[in-house]
Amino acid sequence: MAIKAxxxxxxxxxxxxxxxxxxxxxxxxxxxxxxxxxIETPIVEESLLFTRSVGESSDIVGKxxxxxxxKGGHRVALRPEGTAGVVRAFIEQKLDRQGGVHRFxxxxxxxxxxxxxxxxxxxxxxxxxxxxGEKSVYxxxxxxxxxxxxxxSFGIGYTLKINSLGCPRCMGPYRQRxxxxxxxxxxxxPDCQRRRLTNPIRVLDCKEESCQEIYREAPxxxxxxxxxCAKEFRELQEILDTEGLxxxxxxxxxxxxxxxxxxxxxxxxxxxxxxxxxxGGGRYDNLVELLGGRPTxxxxxxxxxxxxxxxxxxxxxxxxxYYIGTLLPEGLRPALHxxxxxxxxxxxxxxxxxxxxxxxLKGADKLNLRYAVIIGEDELRKGSVWIKDLEKKEEWRxxxxxxxxxx
Ligand code: HAM
Numbered sequence: 001m002a003i004k005a006x007x008x009x010x011x012x013x014x015x016x017x018x019x020x021x022x023x024x025x026x027x028x029x030x031x032x033x034x035x036x037x038x039i040e041t042p043i044v045e046e047s048l049l050f051t052r053s054v055g056e057s058s059d060i061v062g063k064x065x066x067x068x069x070x071k072g073g074h075r076v077a078l079r080p081e082g083t084a085g086v087v088r089a090f091i092e093q094k095l096d097r098q099g100g101v102h103r104f105x106x107x108x109x110x111x112x113x114x115x116x117x118x119x120x121x122x123x124x125x126x127x128x129x130x131x132x133g134e135k136s137v138y139x140x141x142x143x144x145x146x147x148x149x150x151x152x153s154f155g156i157g158y159t160l161k162i163n164s165l166g167c168p169r170c171m172g173p174y175r176q177r178x179x180x181x182x183x184x185x186x187x188x189x190p191d192c193q194r195r196r197l198t199n200p201i202r203v204l205d206c207k208e209e210s211c212q213e214i215y216r217e218a219p220x221x222x223x224x225x226x227x228x229c230a231k232e233f234r235e236l237q238e239i240l241d242t243e244g245l246x247x248x249x250x251x252x253x254x255x256x257x258x259x260x261x262x263x264x265x266x267x268x269x270x271x272x273x274x275x276x277x278x279x280g281g282g283r284y285d286n287l288v289e290l291l292g293g294r295p296t297x298x299x300x301x302x303x304x305x306x307x308x309x310x311x312x313x314x315x316x317x318x319x320x321x322y323y324i325g326t327l328l329p330e331g332l333r334p335a336l337h338x339x340x341x342x343x344x345x346x347x348x349x350x351x352x353x354x355x356x357x358x359x360x361l362k363g364a365d366k367l368n369l370r371y372a373v374i375i376g377e378d379e380l381r382k383g384s385v386w387i388k389d390l391e392k393k394e395e396w397r398x399x400x401x402x403x404x405x406x407x
Contacts, residue, residue: 008114008122019309020125024107027127027150027303031105034146036129039104041085047077053084053287055258057198064112066122078111081257082128082302083284084291090132091293101133107305119275119307128302132288135297137232140263140283141239147279147301148245151267154312158267158278160245163221163253164233165201165260165282170226175200177219185214204252215252222251229262236263259284263299272307279303319391321347323364323372329354331375334400338373338385341404364390373403 005011012020028038047067054061066078079085086104095102107127114120129146131139144160151158166174182188182196182203192203192211204215225233240247247265255264264282272278281301288296324339326332335350342348349367351360357374364372372388379385385403388395398406 006122008116008120010121010123015314016309019312019314020305022314023154023305023308024127026153028105028107030146030149030153031129034103034129034142036103036105036131039086039089039106040108041079041082041089041106043079043109044076045079045085045088047075049084049088049291050077050080053087053257053259053291054081055199057195058202058256058258060112060256064114066111066113080112081110082106082108082126083130083257083259083287083300086128086130086300087287087291087293087298090130090296091288091291095132096288096293096296099133101131103129103131105129117275118273119304119310121306125305126302127305128300130298130300132296132298134299135285137235137263138239140236140299141243143281143299143301144240144265145243145245147265147267147281147303150303151278151308154308156269156278156308156311157271158269160240160247160265160267161250161253162236162240162247162263162265163250164225164229164262165254165264166221166225166229167261168286170224170229171201171261174219174221174224177224178203181218188214199258201254202256205254212252220251221254222249232262255280255282259287259290261285265301269307269311271311275307277304278307278311317368319368319370321349321367321369321371323349323351323360323367323369324375325351325360325363325372326354326375326380327357327360328375328377328380331380334380335375338375338400338403361388361390364388 050061050065056062060080065080068076070076086106090096090102105128108125109123110126111123113122116122129143131143165171178200182200187210188196189206189208189211192206195202206212253264253266260282262283262285266277267279268276269278279301283299285297288298322342324335326335332352339348339350349369351363360374361372370389370391372390374386376386384397384399386395386397
């Protein structure tokens with residue numbers, strides 16, 4: 001039986017791969033405009049990195065991690081997300097000791113053993129940014145504005161949801177209050193019964209209607225923020241207002257990773273079905289310290305590239321490049337020589353099958369090329385080529401060497 005790609009994993013080929021690269025190139029350019037530098041970290045890391053950062057009680061680590069013991073006996077994992085690896089690199093390169101602000105962007109494959117469905121894959125790709133060393137709420141705002149810039153540059157509609165997950169000072173007492181509330185509730189779904197013990201705040205974004213009914217009466221996160229967190233969250237909203245960025249405050253937005261503190265946000269799309277989050281991010285001021293570095297405030301986001309690609313189309317490509325073909329076998333050598341020179345500067349499709357002129361022109365048209373350059377018997381004898389501009393519908397003859405010098 002033929003071997004197939006694993007469930008939830010896909011090959012990326014043209015034309016989708018073209019869209020993918022267009023997205024990456026524009027998103028990278030915008031991230032650079034915002035002062036972010038490109039970082040690459042390994043796809044495989046010690047499992048412990050994710051257990052500590054994303055959190056043992058999170059679904060991502062608890063249920064979805066691709067984990068194995070390597071030949072050296074180390075417990076390793078395919079990264080389920082990008083933040084943890086960037087933080088590890090930040091500490092390992094001692095940037096936490098340098099002080100100042102460090103901003104990085106990255107993209108690449110992430111792995112989560114989830115049940116595949118529309119917009120949810122086991123191997124998927126993220127484009128992410130992480131900013132270290134800046135506590136100001138203006139950094140949170142800048143990051144959200146960068147996400148908006150990327151999403152809007154592809155003409156994609158969205159709703160921005162924001163929330164504040166507080167700091168250890170306000171979250172400790174809040175968690176206690178929530179646990180007390182949950183302990184006397186009946187009829188929670190099995191997931192929430194488990195979360196109530198392992199990660200109580202996560203119950204708030206349960207998708208079960210019956211659970212949501214119960215949580216309407218639960219203590220509210222935003223009403224329990226300390227003065228500092230409440231002030232910062234108000235300020236963030238004011239900045240977004242000034243920038244004309246519309247948002248919804250969603251007190252049940254708690255995110256699926258444990259490292260968040262302070263602002264959290266998601267961009268969701270109405271055109272995607274159940275898996276509608278296209279960007280997720282927020283502040284994680286304690287993570288660098290938790291992973292052994294010096295206390296360093298940080299904030300970032302990641303975009304799900306597969307989901308974004310579903311939401312825009314590339315404009316039709318203009319005709320460009322050259323099609324080089326010949327009507328007789330002896331024409332192949334000069335055709336290859338010409339193609340090689342053209343290809344140094346331009347797209348050059350060499351047709352190595354000898355065909356009729358009509359067949360060549362049809363081929364050039366199908367490939368959306370601008371010029372068909374054909375070597376026939378007459379041209380071969382005279383050292384020239386026959387050219388047709390497939391856009392202007394003009395045709396002419398030219399000496400072979402002139403074609404290259406006039407490219
Ligand atoms: P996340 O919300 O888990 O956050 O993932 C970010 C985005 O990745 C989601 O909004 C979604 O678009 C996409 N995504 C997640 N899982 C899948 C999947 N199975 N298939 C397809 N797309 C998926 C993080 O990963 C954080 N590291 C974001 C962050 C960076 N926070 C701070 N800095």
